Amino acid sequence: MQVSPPIEPVGFDRLMRGVGPFESAPQIAVGVSGGADSVALTLLLARWVGQRGGRLLALTVDHGLRADSHAEAAKVAAWMANLGIEHRILPWVGEKPTTGIQAGARHARLRLLADAAAAQGILHLALAHHADDQAETHRLRADRASGSQGLAGMPAIREMDHLRLIRPLLPVAKARLVATCQAWGQAWVEDPSNGNPAFARARLRLSQSVGANEAQAAQTAATARAILDGDVARLLAMHARFQPEGWVVLNRALLDAPNDRVQPLVASLLRAVGGAAYPPSPASIADLLQGLREQPDRGRTLAGCRFMPLTDGWRLLREARNLQGPARFRGGGTPVTWDGRFRLSAERVGDYSVRALDDALWRLARADRPDLSRVDMPASLRWTLPAVLSGDRLIAIPHLLYTAADMPDPGVSVVPLVSVPAVPARFAVVTAADDII
Ligand SMILES: Nc1ncnc2c1ncn2[C@@H]1O[C@H](COP(=O)(O)OP(=O)(O)OP(=O)(O)O)[C@@H](O)[C@H]1O
Structure with a gap:
C-alpha cells in the first residue's frame, strides 16, 4: 500500500503562494472543525504565519446540532491552547432550518467565520477543502448536470464582502492531511455526519471512492475556471455598471463576447440581481440570450429578473413579484x-x-x-x-x-449582497458551486 507523506514547509509555501498575495506579516483566520483536514491546515498555517511574524486566528463554529458539538468544540479549544494558537468558539444561535440542514449550517458557518474574521480586521479566511472534496464537488455537480462553471468546482480564492476566502489545500489529497496530523502527533475528531447517508456528500463518500481521474478532471476544470473568472471579470468591468439598489446597467456590446463567457456572466448576474440560491438552467439562459440578440428592444424576464430595454443596452433589475415576505x-x-x-x-x-x-x-x-x-x-x-x-x-x-x-x-x-461595483471580480466568482463550503 502506498503511504502518503505529510506536507512539508516548502510544499506549503508553494500552496500559499497560489492563494496570495498576503501582507508582509500576514493575518489569517482559519475555520477549524476539529476534523483531520482543518486541524492539519491549522498546524501548517500556524508555522507559516509564525515564520512571517503574522497572526493566526483559529475559529470553530459550534452548530449546536448534535449533542456532543459543545464537547467537540471544547476539545478543539484545548488542542489549540496546547499549541499556543489563538482560538475562538462561535456558537450558532437563533433559528435553525428544519429542512436543508447541511446547506443552512454551511451558510451560517461561512457567515459566522467571515464576520468574526472581518471584525478583527483580518483579510483572509482559510478553509481546508482538499482535492478529494473538489473531486466530490465535481461529481455531485455532474450528477445534477450543472453548467460548465458548476463543473469547475470550488475556486481557490473567492472574494467576499470584507475578506478573501482561500482554500490552499485544493491540490492536496486528504490522505496527506491525515499524514500531516500524524506526523505532528496531533489528534483529530471524526465527524459522525460524514457517515450519515442522509446527506448527499456523505452518501457519495460511502458509495463510491473518488478516483484519480476525477481528481485530475476537477483540477483541469479548476484551471479552466480561473481563466473563465478572469475573462468574466473583464467583461463585467467593461459592460456592466452596478447600482446600490441591486440593479445593473448592461451595454448591448456585452452580447458580442463569446457565448461561453456571456453565458456564465449572465448566470451570475441573474443570481445576484434576482437573489435566487441557484442560477437558472443553461438552456434557459441560452434562450434568453438568443432572444436578447434577436430582439434587443423587447423586455424579457427570467429567474425573478427583468431585462428592460435602454437605447444601447438593458436595465437588469429584480422583478417586482414573488419578493420575499416580511x-x-x-x-x-x-x-x-x-x-x-x-x-x-x-x-x-x-x-x-x-x-x-x-x-x-x-x-x-x-x-x-x-x-x-x-x-x-x-x-x-x-x-x-x-x-x-x-x-x-x-x-x-x-x-x-x-x-x-x-x-x-x-x-x-x-x-x-453580491453587487460590488468597485471589484467586479468578486461578482464574477459567485456561482452555485460556491455554495459548497
Ligand atoms: N464547525 C466548523 N467550524 C469552523 N470551520 C469549519 C467547521 N466545519 C467546517 N469548517 C471549515 O470548512 C471546511 C469545509 O467543511 P467540510 O464540512 O467539508 O469539512 P469537514 O468534513 O468538517 O472536515 P474537516 O474539518 O476535516 O476539514 C473545513 O475544512 C473547515 O475549514
Missing part, C-alpha cells in the same frame, strides 16, 4: 438577509421587520416627506426595494434615505 430582526447590529439580495441591520435594538416597499408604504413616506416624489427612480425599481417597519409603523426606506420624521433614527444600514 423578515423580522432585532437590531443591535445583528443583520438579516432579505430576498437573497440585501443584508440589513439597525444600530438601535427594536422589533423590526423588512418587506418590499409597496404603494401603501410609499404613500405614507411621501405624506411624511413630499420631496421623495422628486427621487428619480422608475416605479418598477421602487417596488423591489426593502422598507423597514417597527411593529406596523414604517420607519425607513434606506435606499431613498428616508427615515420617519417622528421616530428615533434606528440607524438602518443595507448592503447589497
Whole structure:
C-alpha cells in the first residue's frame, strides 16, 4: 500500500503562494472543525504565519446540532491552547432550518467565520477543502448536470464582502492531511455526519471512492475556471455598471463576447440581481440570450429578473413579484438577509421587520416627506426595494434615505449582497458551486 507523506514547509509555501498575495506579516483566520483536514491546515498555517511574524486566528463554529458539538468544540479549544494558537468558539444561535440542514449550517458557518474574521480586521479566511472534496464537488455537480462553471468546482480564492476566502489545500489529497496530523502527533475528531447517508456528500463518500481521474478532471476544470473568472471579470468591468439598489446597467456590446463567457456572466448576474440560491438552467439562459440578440428592444424576464430595454443596452433589475415576505430582526447590529439580495441591520435594538416597499408604504413616506416624489427612480425599481417597519409603523426606506420624521433614527444600514461595483471580480466568482463550503 502506498503511504502518503505529510506536507512539508516548502510544499506549503508553494500552496500559499497560489492563494496570495498576503501582507508582509500576514493575518489569517482559519475555520477549524476539529476534523483531520482543518486541524492539519491549522498546524501548517500556524508555522507559516509564525515564520512571517503574522497572526493566526483559529475559529470553530459550534452548530449546536448534535449533542456532543459543545464537547467537540471544547476539545478543539484545548488542542489549540496546547499549541499556543489563538482560538475562538462561535456558537450558532437563533433559528435553525428544519429542512436543508447541511446547506443552512454551511451558510451560517461561512457567515459566522467571515464576520468574526472581518471584525478583527483580518483579510483572509482559510478553509481546508482538499482535492478529494473538489473531486466530490465535481461529481455531485455532474450528477445534477450543472453548467460548465458548476463543473469547475470550488475556486481557490473567492472574494467576499470584507475578506478573501482561500482554500490552499485544493491540490492536496486528504490522505496527506491525515499524514500531516500524524506526523505532528496531533489528534483529530471524526465527524459522525460524514457517515450519515442522509446527506448527499456523505452518501457519495460511502458509495463510491473518488478516483484519480476525477481528481485530475476537477483540477483541469479548476484551471479552466480561473481563466473563465478572469475573462468574466473583464467583461463585467467593461459592460456592466452596478447600482446600490441591486440593479445593473448592461451595454448591448456585452452580447458580442463569446457565448461561453456571456453565458456564465449572465448566470451570475441573474443570481445576484434576482437573489435566487441557484442560477437558472443553461438552456434557459441560452434562450434568453438568443432572444436578447434577436430582439434587443423587447423586455424579457427570467429567474425573478427583468431585462428592460435602454437605447444601447438593458436595465437588469429584480422583478417586482414573488419578493420575499416580511423578515423580522432585532437590531443591535445583528443583520438579516432579505430576498437573497440585501443584508440589513439597525444600530438601535427594536422589533423590526423588512418587506418590499409597496404603494401603501410609499404613500405614507411621501405624506411624511413630499420631496421623495422628486427621487428619480422608475416605479418598477421602487417596488423591489426593502422598507423597514417597527411593529406596523414604517420607519425607513434606506435606499431613498428616508427615515420617519417622528421616530428615533434606528440607524438602518443595507448592503447589497453580491453587487460590488468597485471589484467586479468578486461578482464574477459567485456561482452555485460556491455554495459548497
Ligand atoms: N464547525 C466548523 N467550524 C469552523 N470551520 C469549519 C467547521 N466545519 C467546517 N469548517 C471549515 O470548512 C471546511 C469545509 O467543511 P467540510 O464540512 O467539508 O469539512 P469537514 O468534513 O468538517 O472536515 P474537516 O474539518 O476535516 O476539514 C473545513 O475544512 C473547515 O475549514
